Amino acid sequence: MSFSIFSKKVSDTLKQPMFFGDTVNVARFDKQKFEMFEKLTEKQLSFFWRPEEIDVSKDKMDFSKLLPNEQHIFLSNLQYQILLDSVQGRSPNIALLPIVSLPELENWIETWSFSETIHSRSYTHIIRAIVNDPGVIFDEIMQTEQILERAESVSKHYDELIMCTQAYLLHGQGKHTIADKEVDVDLYCLKKKLYITLFSVNILEAIRFYVSFACSFAFAERKVMEGNAKIIKLIARDEALHLTSTQYMLNIMREGKDDPDMAKIAMECEDEVIEMFKEATQQEKDWADYLFSDGSMIGLNADILKQYLEYITNVRMKALNLKPLFDECSNPLPWINHWLDSDNVQVAPQETEITSYLVSAIDNTLEESDTDFGDFKL
Amino acid sequence: MFRIDVDNISGKTESLYVYGEKSILTELEDHNVLINHSCRQGHCGSCILKLLSGEVLHQDTLIPLSKGEILACSSAPITDIKISLRD
Numbered sequence: 001m002s003f004s005i006f007s008k009k010v011s012d013t014l015k016q017p018m019f020f021g022d023t024v025n026v027a028r029f030d031k032q033k034f035e036m037f038e039k040l041t042e043k044q045l046s047f048f049w050r051p052e053e054i055d056v057s058k059d060k061m062d063f064s065k066l067l068p069n070e071q072h073i074f075l076s077n078l079q080y081q082i083l084l085d086s087v088q089g090r091s092p093n094i095a096l097l098p099i100v101s102l103p104e105l106e107n108w109i110e111t112w113s114f115s116e117t118i119h120s121r122s123y124t125h126i127i128r129a130i131v132n133d134p135g136v137i138f139d140e141i142m143q144t145e146q147i148l149e150r151a152e153s154v155s156k157h158y159d160e161l162i163m164c165t166q167a168y169l170l171h172g173q174g175k176h177t178i179a180d181k182e183v184d185v186d187l188y189c190l191k192k193k194l195y196i197t198l199f200s201v202n203i204l205e206a207i208r209f210y211v212s213f214a215c216s217f218a219f220a221e222r223k224v225m226e227g228n229a230k231i232i233k234l235i236a237r238d239e240a241l242h243l244t245s246t247q248y249m250l251n252i253m254r255e256g257k258d259d260p261d262m263a264k265i266a267m268e269c270e271d272e273v274i275e276m277f278k279e280a281t282q283q284e285k286d287w288a289d290y291l292f293s294d295g296s297m298i299g300l301n302a303d304i305l306k307q308y309l310e311y312i313t314n315v316r317m318k319a320l321n322l323k324p325l326f327d328e329c330s331n332p333l334p335w336i337n338h339w340l341d342s343d344n345v346q347v348a349p350q351e352t353e354i355t356s357y358l359v360s361a362i363d364n365t366l367e368e369s370d371t372d373f374g375d376f377k378l
Numbered sequence: 379m380f381r382i383d384v385d386n387i388s389g390k391t392e393s394l395y396v397y398g399e400k401s402i403l404t405e406l407e408d409h410n411v412l413i414n415h416s417c418r419q420g421h422c423g424s425c426i427l428k429l430l431s432g433e434v435l436h437q438d439t440l441i442p443l444s445k446g447e448i449l450a451c452s453s454a455p456i457t458d459i460k461i462s463l464r465d
Contacts, residue, residue, distance in 0.1 A: 036440065039440040040421070040440065043421070043440060206416070237419065240417040240418065240419040240421060240422075241417070241419070241421055243416065243417060243422070244416070244417050244419075244421040244422040244440070247416060247422055247424075248422070315414075315415065315416060316416060318414050318424075319414065319415075319416035319422065319424040328412065330407065330410055330412065331407065334407070334408075337404060337407070337418065340418050341401060341404065341418050341419075341451070342418065342419040342420055342437065342451070342452065
């Protein structure tokens with residue numbers, strides 16, 4: 001058995017599972033098993049944007065006025081976002097395309113991955129604007145222990161799936177020796193790895209990213225780094241689509257509407273999946289401590305960010321029909337919804353240039369004339 | 379101003395008074411009536427509610443909705459309404 005980029009086998013794609021059926025040959029969209037993926041593709045295409053459309057020139061001035069601990073929060077958060085999109089810009093293609101069996105899903109995976117590359121390009125656009133030597137910021141990513149730890153946790157499931165899939169596509173099922181290691185390749189185990197990987201991707205896009213969005217938007221709530229926030233708002237709009245796709249795949253797998261093996265796997269893996277959410281939230285809490293290690297910023301500190309993390313984890317788990325990990329609570333950062341809700345996504349320049357357009361913004365400037373506490377005594 | 383009658387959502391049956399400028403999801407959250415949701419953009423269908431009476435302005439969504447169903451994240455009231463969870 002070996003992978004063919006255009007298999008000659010004629011198969012009815014309406015009867016194929018999403019993954020590990022026959023490989024896709026003709027890219028046809030006249031009949032579709034799951035129309036949702038085409039809708040996602042169309043929506044993603046309608047969202048197309050280029051980083052250069054957003055003016056980030058004011059951010060340079062804002063950045064230079066930030067306190068050193070705030071610069072650390074801003075840059076580390078951005079470096080983390082760069083890492084996450086570096087992973088997502090390539091891995092859906094590498095991990096999922098060789099095993100996909102539906103043309104509409106194949107098309108979605110390619111469109112999804114492509115949109116992540118726009119995000120990666122936008123980080124360079126931001127960094128070029130705010131620092132004199134962008135190279136230093138990028139080089140630091142691979143030298144920061146806390147970021148490398150994150151890299152390990154967001155990529156390990158992808159790596160495992162990719163290794164086993166490659167062995168399966170080259171040699172088929174059975175025991176194979178790869179790099180002096182014996183690997184047992186079994187289709188059911190591979191499906192399990194895929195299921196776990198999709199959860200890991202959902203955690204990445206629906207939880208880890210949103211914690212970083214909270215930091216980006218917290219600056220803009222103070223009317224600083226607004227060009228950056230405008231870009232992150234567009235990224236968040238894309239990520240809402242992406243998290244929908246993994247949520248949709250996982251839910252139809254669990255409900256047995258696709259591959260019957262997957263419904264069984266979903267039951268078998270429930271504890272493992274809950275453990276993954278636990279691990280990820282702990283990692284993100286550790287990251288929050290690192291971000292705020294030199295001090296908090298107005299409107300956000302490690303404790304509030306951790307509360308938001310627990311809140312958003314519950315939201316995502318409920319959407320995947322899992323029992324939430326944490327006590328039910330309302331959103332500790334309600335202002336974030338102004339940046340995330342669909343009706344607020346606009347690309348009008350006045351939205352950042354004229355601050356009165358911002359809703360719920362905190363005005364932290366205090367002029368001499370604003371003070372009338374001259375004769376106040378404690 | 380419009381009235382949103384909440385019919386047994388998260389154990390709450392109460393009336394909320396709103397201006398109709400925010401989504402029903404945001405209004406519910408503002409009044410501490412918590413419902414399932416996820417993408418907040420009308421894609422995922424996690425926040426489907428039943429519209430028992432009244433009318434809403436509904437944005438386009440990726441989710442096919444049955445008669446009487448609305449997405450809380452993508453709709454706002456334009457009359458007094460009554461809503462409940464989907465069966």
